[in-house]
Amino acid sequence: MKYLKRCIYGLALVFFSILNLQCKPEKKKEAVETETVVTKDVTIEKRSFGETPEKEKVAIYTLKNTNGIEINIMTYGGIITSLKTPNKKGISEDIVLGYNSLDEYIKSSPYFGAIIGRYGNRIAKGKFKIDGKTYTLATNDGENHLHGGLKGFDKVVWSASEETTDNSASLILSYLSKDMEEGYPGNIDVTVTYTLTNENTLEIAYQATTDKTTVVNLTQHSYFNLSGDFSKSILDQQVQINADTYIPVDQTLIPTGELATVEGTPFDFRTMKTIGKDIEVANDQLKKGLGFDHCWVLNNQNIGMRFAAKAYDPTSGRVLEVTTDEPGIQFYSGNFLDGTLPSKNGGTYAHRSGFCLETQHYPDSPNQKDFPTTILKPGKVYNSKTSFKFYVKKE
Numbered sequence: 528m529k530y531l532k533r534c535i536y537g538l539a540l541v542f543f544s545i546l547n548l549q550c551k552p553e554k555k556k557e558a559v560e561t562e563t564v565v566t567k568d569v570t571i572e573k574r575s576f577g578e579t580p581e582k583e584k585v586a587i588y589t590l591k592n593t594n595g596i597e598i599n600i601m602t603y604g605g606i607i608t609s610l611k612t613p614n615k616k617g618i619s620e621d622i623v624l625g626y627n628s629l630d631e632y633i634k635s636s637p638y639f640g641a642i643i644g645r646y647g648n649r650i651a652k653g654k655f656k657i658d659g660k661t662y663t664l665a666t667n668d669g670e671n672h673l674h675g676g677l678k679g680f681d682k683v684v685w686s687a688s689e690e691t692t693d694n695s696a697s698l699i700l701s702y703l704s705k706d707m708e709e710g711y712p713g714n715i716d717v718t719v720t721y722t723l724t725n726e727n728t729l730e731i732a733y734q735a736t737t738d739k740t741t742v743v744n745l746t747q748h749s750y751f752n753l754s755g756d757f758s759k760s761i762l763d764q765q766v767q768i769n770a771d772t773y774i775p776v777d778q779t780l781i782p783t784g785e786l787a788t789v790e791g792t793p794f795d796f797r798t799m800k801t802i803g804k805d806i807e808v809a810n811d812q813l814k815k816g817l818g819f820d821h822c823w824v825l826n827n828q829n830i831g832m833r834f835a836a837k838a839y840d841p842t843s844g845r846v847l848e849v850t851t852d853e854p855g856i857q858f859y860s861g862n863f864l865d866g867t868l869p870s871k872n873g874g875t876y877a878h879r880s881g882f883c884l885e886t887q888h889y890p891d892s893p894n895q896k897d898f899p900t901t902i903l904k905p906g907k908v909y910n911s912k913t914s915f916k917f918y919v920k921k922e
């Protein structure tokens with residue numbers, strides 16, 4: 528509709544410009560200039576955000592649409608440092624956990640807002656085999672490998688470029704991960720494109736190619752607190768996950784290999800319920816995860832982009848809707864947040880003050896023969912898409 532209006536307006540401009548030209552030829556230059564003015568609904572701006580201890584320059588990009596959504600993303604880790612969306616009164620507030628400075632991210636971060644790779648989630652004992660050859664990765668989570676290792680994609684500086692259309696702005700991040708980086712085989716070329724649209728979606732498109740057979744499983748690790756108030760717990764916020772089964776884990780959060788029904792368990796999020804409703808129920812899996820820290824097996828696999836999950840905060844009215852073409856989603860209820868990390872607003876991030884909805888392939892897939900494969904071969908392209916849609920529900 529807006530587009531149609533703009534076309535009509537544009538045509539009218541051209542028409543009157545021509546008329547104008549014919550009547551007053553001396554005004555020619557002015558008329559043509561007016562005609563070429565393009566108004567973008569979504570803008571993107573770059574500024575410096577400091578440098579790493581290795582003296583690599585870090586930039587931060589602000590993407591803004593005309594409906595009050597404003598997102599800051601930096602080139603270090605491709606981290607979303609802030610994401611402001613309006614509440615039901617139209618007030619825009621930040622709904623993702625993070626820090627104010629680059630130094631704080633470098634010092635210690637539980638992957639706040641970052642791109643995760645080369646492998647999102649855990650790989651048992653940091654080992655896997657490709658074509659009979661064993662690869663050994665860094666173990667950074669007890670005996671296991673987590674989120675790409677000691678220096679994963681969340682801790683590197685990405686190259687950036689921008690692209691805009693009338694209705695969207697994109698930040699295109701790329702990174703070349705070298706052969707044997709963190710123990711993974713193959714040089715992989717990775718591109719992650721963040722696109723903010725004026726339909727209030729943040730789309731994330733991941734792409735990778737390799738020169739040797741390797742494993743890839745990329746995701747985004749934003750911690751949401753839809754209330755816009757980081758001092759509030761997320762337990763009263765509601766979640767729905769489009770999954771009939773989930774993946775039980777062992778004591779170290781590695782999948783047992785089984786896919787279990789959610790029916791009759793605290794893991795049943797097929798209809799909206801508060802995160803807090805069943806989180807303290809006596810349940811062996813909740814005990815192992817210290818809450819929800821599991822991968823759900825999304826329904827309707829192999830149909831491409833489809834509804835994966837939704838979160839809703841009744842107080843602010845904010846809704847977050849997640850769509851993906853990935854087979855799984857890790858729902859993590861911020862169980863390891865313990866009040867020691869400083870928040871953006873002066874306080875600290877308390878236990879369960881943020882939740883993550885990480886679209887991905889299943890944990891430890893390289894060692895689980897029945898899970899969808901995460902192998903990427905030379906000549907093939909890894910493609911994955913996730914979209915976060917933001918809106919408010921007024922009751």
Ligand code: BGC
Pocket residue numbers: 637638648780820821857859863883885
């Ligand atoms: C994992 C948690 C982990 C957290 C790190 C999540 O993706 O599932 O187990 O502690 O990331 O912040």
